[in-house]
Amino acid sequence: MTTLYILVGLATVLTLLSFVVSREASRYIAVSGLLLAGLYSLVDWGQTVIGFGGLYQFDTLARGLTIVAILGGLWALLLGPARKFEFPLLVLFAVAGIHIMASTPNLVVMVIALEILSLPLYVLATWQRNEKGFEAGLKYFLLGALAAAIFLYGIALYFGATGSFAVGAAGSGPLYTAALLLILTAFAFKIAMVPFHWWAPDVYQGSPTVVTLFMATVVKVAAFAAMLRIFTPEGLEVWGMALAALIALTILFGNLGALAQSEAKRLFAYSSIANAGYIGLGLFGPTGGITIPFYLLSYGLATGIIFAVLAMLSNQDIPLERLRGLWYRRPLLGGAMAISVLSVLGLPPLAGFWAKFMVFQEAALAGFWGLVVLALLTSAIGAYYYLKVFFLVFSRPTLVQEADDREAEAALAEFGSSEAPGIPVSSAPLGLTQGLMAPAAHTGLPTLSILLVALGLLGLLSILPALGLRFFSPGPTTATVAATITAPTVGYSHSEYRFITPNPRPLHHPLHALRAPPGGALTAGSHTLLDGSPGDSLELFANRSPLGLVGDCSERRVTVVVTLPLPAPSCEAVRPRGQDLTPIVDSL
Amino acid sequence: MSVGIWEIVALVLLVITAIAVVRLQNAVHAALALIANFLVVAGVYVALEARFVAMIQIIVYAGAIVVLFLFVIMLLSAASASMGKDLFPRLPWVAGLGAVGLAGVLLLALSHFQPPASPPPLQGGLPQVLGPLLYDPQQWLYALLLVGFLLLVATVAAVVLIEPERIASQPGPEAPKDEPGVAER
Amino acid sequence: MIHMGLWLPLLAGLVLLLFPSLGRGFAVASAAASLVIWLVLFVGYDGGVAYYSQTPFLPELGVYYSVGLDGSGLLLWFAVSLVVLLGVWIADVPVRFLALSLIMQTGLLGIFAAQDLVLFYVFFEATLIPALLMLWFFGGPDRLRAIYTFALFTLVGSLPMLAAIFAVRYLGGAESFLFTDLAANPLTGPAATLAFLGFLLALAVKTPLFPLHAWLPGFHQQNHPSGLADAMGTLYKVGIFAFFKWAIPLMPEGFQQWQGLLLFLAAFGALYAAWVAFSAPDWKTLLAYAGVSHLGMGALGLFSGNMEGTVGALYLLGASMIYGSAMFLFVGLVYKRTGSLELMPVRGLARHTPALYVLGMFLLMAMIGLPGLSGFPGELMVLLGAYQVSPWLTFVTFVSVVAAAAYALTAFQKLFQETPPRPASDAAQASAVLDLNWREWGFAALTVGVLLLMGLYPKLFTVYLEPLGRAIAALFGGGA
Amino acid sequence: MQETIFLPLIIALPLLGFVVLGLFGKHFKEPVAGWLASSLVLGSFLLGLYLLFQGGARWTLLDWLPGIPFSFNLDNLSGVMLLVVTGVGFLIHVWAIGYMHGDPGYSRFFSYFNLFIAAMLVLVLGDSLPVVFIGWEGVGLASYLLIGFWYNQRVNADSARKAFIVNRIGDLGFLLAMGLLWKMFGTLSISELVQKVEAGGYNPAALTLAGLLLLIGAMGKSAQVPLMVWLPDAMAGPTPVSALIHAATMVTAGVYLLVRHAFMLHGDACLSGLIVVIGLITAIYGALASLGQWDIKRIVAYTTLSQLGFMFVAVGVGAYWVAIFHIVTHAFFKALMFMTSGSVIHALGGEQDVRQMGGMRKYLPSTHIHGVVATLASGGLIPLAGFWSKDAILAYSFAYGPLLWALMMIASVLAALYSVRWYVLVFWGDYRGKEHPHESPPVMLWPNHILMVGAAGAGFMGLPYVIDYQNFLNPFLTPAIGDFALEKLPVLTEWILIIVSAVVAAVTLWWGFGFYQQKAPPWLERFQVWALEGFYADALFNTILVNPARSLAGVLLDADRGILAGFTGLGSLVGGLGRLLASLQTGALRLYMVGLMIALVLLLGWGVLR
C-alpha cells in the first residue's frame, strides 16, 4: 500500500510543489520519491498486500514489475534534465500508472491505470516540440484512443459474458471469446504487437531519446502485468491461437523490418516490436509470471543502456552512422552499447539469452513448437542488425567524426565543467535543435554511474540468472519435491497435488510442476514438483478424492512413493481457484 | 423481449446521428450530431434504469466534453477546412467493409448473450443506490480516486501541451548554464 | 581442479585485457598452467565421466552448472590447451589478441566439459563472441562480409537447436537438462527426427558439413595472418563432438532417420573439399578446405554409429584440431617471412629455412594422414568403422586421401621447393629470410613431439575413447 | 618365437640415425654421417640375423588402437626380406658415402636413407596390417623425400610428388582392404587372419574383393601397369636412392605384401589370374619401354618394372617362394646394375644420357666387370642368380599354362635384350662424351664387389628340384608363407625348360651384343620414339585423369563460391523482404488505423465464428 501512496501522493503533491521549488529540486524530489517507492516495494517481499476490497493487490508479480518500472523511471529522470518541471512529473505519473496497473486484478482499474500511464506518454512523445515530435504524439494519441475504446468495449463484453469486472472470471462462448480478443487487441497495441504495432516505430523515432528509453523499458511492463493476470494458461484454448498468430506476425515483422532501418531509434523500435513477441511467448507457459518479469527486467536493462547511450548522443534522429567508432571515441559508452546489443540479441551467456531461454521454454511447455522454432529463426535473422550496430560501434571513426570530437572537446573546455552539457559525441553543433529537452543527456558522473549500475545488474543477471528468477518467484526459496507414483494409473485423469502449507501463501499464478508434462494424465513414474517450501506437506488427489498426506518437504528434495488405489469412478473435476490451498498442478 | 415503437425510433435516431457524425463534411455539424447522439443515448439510459448515468451523460458528456470539441473546432477554424486532395480515395470503401464486418462480428457475438432469468432490480439507477457503491472502500472507491488522479494527470498533460512557448521566452532562472540550446524556431 | 582449468583462462584473459602491459609472458603462463592442469587431470583420470560436479544454476528450469570430463573431453581439452599454448607462444599479435584467445579457450573447454545441455549450449554460443571480436579487430580488409557470413551461419544454425533442446527434454520427459537425465529419456518417434534436424543444422555448420561449410573459407581468409584466430577457429569446429556427445545419444532414433543423408554429406563433402583445395589460391583457403575434408571424414566415422567410427572420429577431431591449428600458425610463420600467403609464385624457401621446411613437412604429412603421425590413427579407425556401414561412401571419402596428397604436396612444393625465378638479388633474399628463432624452435619441437606421440601411441587416448565408442554402438544394438 | 624387445630395436637403430642426423646433421663432418648411418643399418642386419637364427621373434603392444595391436613378427619370410633390406641396404649406404661426396645435403641424405630403412623394416616386420601400413606409407614418404632430394629443380620436385600421389592411389586400395578385412574378420593381425581365413565361414567373394584391394595397393607400390607411371620419373633422385628404393627393396614391397597374404590368394583362381595378367603386361611393357630409353637410369628403371612383372607372375601362378627368390636375386643384380650405372654417372660428372657414354670398359675397368655380371645376371645367363629365379618362374608358368610360358619367354628374351643394350651402350663402342671419366673410389667399388658376388651366386639357394631336390629357400619359407602344394613338373619337362631358357637367354644376349653395336635400323628408331615416351602412358594419364581433375578443381572452387553466393542471396532475399515489410509502415495514420481495424475484424471473426 505504501508504495501506492508514495507514488500517487507524491505525484499529486509534487504537482503543486513544482510551482514553488526549483526545477532541479522537483526532479530530485521525484527521484527520491521513486527510490522510496521502490524500497517500500521490497518490504515484506513475498507477501501479498490487498486493499480496497481486492482492487489493489500487491503481490510478487506486482512488486517485481513495479520495481522494473521504477528503475526505468529513475533512469529517464536521471538522464533527462528537461527544461520544464513537468518532465519529472509526467514520468512520475506514468510510473504510478504502471504500478496501479500491475497491482490490480480488476479490468476497470486497469483501463484507468492505462490512461494514467498513457496520457503522460502522449505528451512526452511530443516533448521535442518539432514536427516529428508532434507527429509522433498525434499518432500515438489517436491510435491509443482507438485502442482504449476497443479495450473499453472489450470490458463491456467481458462483463456481459461473465458478470464480473475481475480477471479470471470463468466464461465461455463467442461473447467471452470476443471480449478476450478485444482486450487482447488493446494490449497488443500497447506492447506493439503486429498488426497493432503501427505507432511504435514512428513514435520511438519522433520522441526524444530519453522518452524513447522510458517507453521501451516500462510501457511493456504495465501491459504484460495486466496480460499475465488476464491471459492465464487456463484459458489457452480461447485466446491461444490468436496470440500465437499475433506473436508469429510480430517476430517476423519486427525482425525483418529492422533489417531495413538506418536510424538507430527506429531500428530499436522494430527490435522492441520483435521482443514484445518473444515476451508474449511467456504467456503460454505455466510460469510466465516469473519468466516474463525476468525478461522484462533483463530486456529493460539492455534496451535502457542502448537508449541511454543513444540519448547521450542526441535526442533527435540518430543515423546509425553516428554510432561508428563509438568504442574509440567513448569507450564506456561503446562498450556498454556493445554488450547490451549482444544481450538483446540473446547471445549466451548474457542475460538476454536467459530471458529468451525462459520464455521460449514456456511456449515449448505449452506445445507451441512451431512458434518456438519461428521465434528462434527470427532471432537469428535479427542477429544481422544487432551485429550491424555492434560492429559499427567497433569501427574506426571517420576523419570527420574525429574532427567533430575535437570540436566538442573544445566546446567542453569552453564551458569549463565536467558536469557538462552532454557533449554531443556527434557532429551536431552544440545548441542546435534541442527543443524543450535538454541537450543530449548529461554525460556527467550520475549518468555514467547509472549506466555502470545497469551494466552491473545486467552482468549479474547474466552470471546468476537464478537470482533474478528467485527475485520474481513468489514465496521463499522453493523446494523440490519428487514423487514416485507406482501403477495402476487408469482412470486418474483429473488429479492434482496440493501443498498444505503452514502459512497460506497466495500465489498469483499457480506454479505448476515444471518438470511434469503439463496437461497430461497422472502417470506412473517419477515426477518432480517445484514450489512448496520447507515445512510444507504434499497431498495428492485423484479424481478429487484425497489419497492422503504422502510426504513432506522437510528437505530440499523429497521423494515420496505413492501407491494408487484401484481406479475410483471418474467424475467431472473442475479445479476451483482456491485461495488458501493453492492447487499446484491440476494434473501430472 | 418486445421491441416497442419508441425503441425503434430511438434506434433509428441513434444510427442516423452516428452516421451523421462520421459523414458530415462540416465539423461543427458533426459535433452537433454527436451531441444529438449523446442525447438520444441519454434517453436510452433513462429507459434502461440508469438515470444518474443519463444525467451525467447529458451534463458532462454532451454538455461539457462535446462542447469543448465544438469550441476547439471553432478555435481552429477547422469547421469546413478544405483538405486538399484525398490521398487514399478508396479508403472509405475499405473502412466501410471493415465496419460492416466489425458490426457483423460483434452482433454475432452479442447474440450469444444469455441474460439471467431474474435479474435483481436496479432501482432506477438513482444516485442513492450508486453512491454507496461508488464511495465504499470495498467497492469502487479506489477506482474513483484513481479517476480523480487521472484527471489531474490529464490537466497537467494538457497544460504542458498548450504552453510550449514558456521556455523559449523566459528560460527558468535556475536553468544551469551548461544547458545550451534554444527552442526550435 | 576442473573448475580451475575451466575458468583460469577466462580470468587470465580478462586480466590481460585490463592490463595489457603484462604482455605475452602472462598469456603463455596461463596457457601453460592450463596444460599442466590438464596433465594433472589426465593422470588422475579413472574412467567414466570424471571430476563430475553438479551445482544448480537455474534449478527451476532444470539447468545445472554441471561439468565433467570423459575420454573425449580429456582428449579435446588437451587439444585446446595445447593449441592455445602454441598460439600464444608463437603468434606475433597484439596482447589484446592473446587475451581474446584465452577467453575463447574457456568457452572451448566448457563445450567439451559441459554435462548439462543448456550449459553446453551456452558455451557453444558464447565462444562465438571472442571469435567474432578477433576477426573484427584483427581481420583483413574484407572482414565484414566474412563476419556476417560466419556469425549468421552460426546463429541461424544454432538457434533452432535451442528448440530441439527443449524438445529433447520436454518431449523426452527428462527431469532436467543434465546429460544423465536426458540420456535416460531419449526422444523417440517423429519428434526425434525433427529435433535431430534442429541439432543437425547447428552442428553441420560447426562440423562443418557440406554445404554448410561455405562460411569457412572466408572466415580463414580474412583472419589475421598470424593464424592465431584461425587456430582458435579450428578448435571451434566442435560439430563432431557435439554430435557424439549430445545429438546422437539423446536422439538415437532421430539419428537413424538422418543417417543415410549424413553419411552421404560427410563423404561427399570430404572428397569435394579436398578437390576444391587443389585449386585454392592461397594457404588459408587451402587449409580451410582441407579442414572441411578431414572433418568430413571424421563425420563419416561418427555417423557410422559403431565403436571404431566413433573412436576414429573423436581421435581425428582431436588430432585435426592440433595439426590444423598448428598448420595455421605455421602459415603465420611463413607469412612473417614472405609477407604473403598466396600460393602462386614459387618461393623456394627451403634453402634458407630448412628447419621451417622440416616443420612444415611434419605438419603437412600429419595433415594428409601419414601413418606414424597424428592424423592416421583417427583416419584408420574411421575407415574401419565406416566400411562396415557403407563401403562405397568409404571409398568416396578416402579418395580424398589421394586428393589430399595432391593439394598438400603441390602447395608445399611451391612454397619451399623449386627455385624462384629471381636470379638477381638472391643474396638479399637469403639474408632477409631467417630460419627459426628460439621461440619458433620451441613451437616446432612441441608440435612435432605431439604429432609423433599421437601418431605412434594413440593408445594414450583411445583406451579412454573406446568405452565411449562402445556406448554409441550399444545405442544401435552393436557393441559387445 | 620369442617376445623380445630386440625386435623393435632393429627398427629403432636406423630410426635413431634418422633422428640424430636429421636434428644435428650439420654438426657431422662429411663421411661421419654416412658411416654412422651405414653402421646402424649394419647393426640392424646383424641383430636381425641373430634373431632369425634364434628362430624368429615377436613383439606386441596390445590395443594400440581399440582391437588392433601394434605387433611385429620376425618369421622366415620377413627374415629374408629383412636381410635383403638391411644387407643390400647397408651396401648401398656404403656406396652412397662415396657417391654423395660433396653434396651440400649429405647428412640430410643419410638421414632420409635411414628413415627409409626404418620404414621398410616396419613394413616387413609388421604383423598387424596397420603397422604394415605405417611402413608402407613410411617408405612412400622416404621415397618422396629422396626423389625430391634435389628439390631446387622443379622436375625433381614434380617427380617426387607424382610418385607419392600415385602411390597413394595404391594405398587407398590397401586402406579399403583393411576396412573390408576388419568388417569380415574383426581383426587386422595377419597371424590371426591366417587362422580365420582357414576357419572359413565367410563370403569368398568378399575375400576376393579384399585380395583385389590389396592387389591395388601392391600394384601402386610395385609399379604395375597401370600404376607404373611414377617409377621412371622417380629416377630423378640420387642414384643410391634408385638402387635401394626403386630397385632392390621398396618396389618389391608389393610383391612381399601379396606373398604375405598368400593364404588369401592361393585358393582364388580369378584373382591369381588377374595378378598373372598384370604381371605379364608389366613385364613386357617394362621391357619394351626400356629398349627405347636413352637415360641410363630410366633404362634400368624400366628393366625393374619388367622384373617386377616377373615377380607378380610368380605370385599369380602360386609360386610364392619363387617370387621371394626373385626378389632376392633381383635385389642383388638390379642394385648392382644401378650402382654400376651410378658409378658411370659419377665418373662422368653427372652425365646420364647413354648417347654421351660408350667405351667405358676402357676407363672404368672394375665398374665394367660389375656391369658384365649385372648384365648377365639380369639377362638370365646360366648359372647367374637371375637365371635361376627366372627359370623357376618360367617353370611354374609352364605349369600354369604353356601359353603363359610362351609369353613369359618373350619377356625373358626382351629382358636379355635390354640388359645387353644397356651394357653395350655404356661400355662398348667409343666414348662419345666430353667429361674425363675416372674410376670410382674404393668405398664405391667394394659394395659392388660384394653385390657382384651375390648377383652371381644368390641363385643357388633356390635351385630347381631336379638339381637340388630340397633347395634351401623353399622349405625355409614354407612355414611362413603356408604350405601350398605346388604341382611339380615332370623331370624331363623341367629339364627341357631349363635348357630352353638357358639357351634362349644366351643366344639373345649374344645376338643383342652384336646388334646394339651396329647402327639401329629405321624401324627400330621409330619404335624407340614410342618406347622413349613409355608408349605415351603419361600423356594418356594426363589427358584422361590429371587434367580433367585439375580443371574440375577450378570449376569446383568457383562452384563453392557459388554456394556461398547462394546463401548470401538468400540473405539479401530476407533483407528485401524486410524492406518490403518496412514499407508497409507508410507513415499515414489512416492506413495504420485501417490495418489495425482489419486485423481486429479478422481476429474477432476467427474467435466468434470458430
Place this chain on the structure above:
Amino acid sequence: MIWLFASALLFAIGTYGALTRRTAILVFLSVELMLNAAALALIGFAQLMGSLDAQVVVLFIIAIAAAEVAVGLGLIVAIFRRRETTSVDELRQLRG
C-alpha cells in the same frame, strides 16, 4: 438486447469514422462515438443482468473520455498552432 446491438452498430460506425475522417479532431470525435458505444453496451448489460456495478463503470468511462479529450484537444491545438492544419494525412515524416 436491442441496445446491445445498437452499441455494436455505434461502435462500428465510430470505427468507420475514425478510419475515414481526415482531420484529427474528427477522428477523435469518432473515437468518442466508440467510447459511447462501450458505455451503452455496459448500460445494456447492466439492465439485463441487474448490475449496478456496470453503471458505476460507465461513470468512469465518461471521466476517462473527459481526460482523453483534455489531452487530445490540447495536442491538436498545439499542432495546429505549429502547422496551421489538423489533417492527419499530412503527417508523414516518420515512416519506413
